[in-house]
Amino acid sequence: DEIENFDLEMWPLRTSKDHHCHANAWKDAQMITKRQEITKKYGVRFSELLHLPYWDPVQLTVVNSMHAFFLRVIPEHIR
Numbered sequence: 001d002e003i004e005n006f007d008l009e010m011w012p013l014r015t016s017k018d019h020h021c022h023a024n025a026w027k028d029a030q031m032i033t034k035r036q037e038i039t040k041k042y043g044v045r046f047s048e049l050l051h052l053p054y055w056d057p058v059q060l061t062v063v064n065s066m067h068a069f070f071l072r073v074i075p076e077h078i079r
Helices: 016-028 032-042 065-070 073-077
Strands: none
Touching: 016 032
16 A cells, blocks of 8 residues: 555556446446455446546546545545
8 A cells, every 4th residue: 555655657547448447347247246346456436427438537537625535535536
């Protein structure tokens, strides 16, 4: 766990292709435990928005910091 690593050069870049691949694996998973494993490892769940050809989840998603703080999910977004 490297939550305190603030060196942006060390952060792995995500791609839309990888995101779609992991999201589809999540959607196709037959067991809830497998879905949880995918979510924990990649931070991805399936969304119907992925069907939109112009929507890139990696480039176009903004984290609403106020709600993330209120819901106490900031560490999940940072990881």
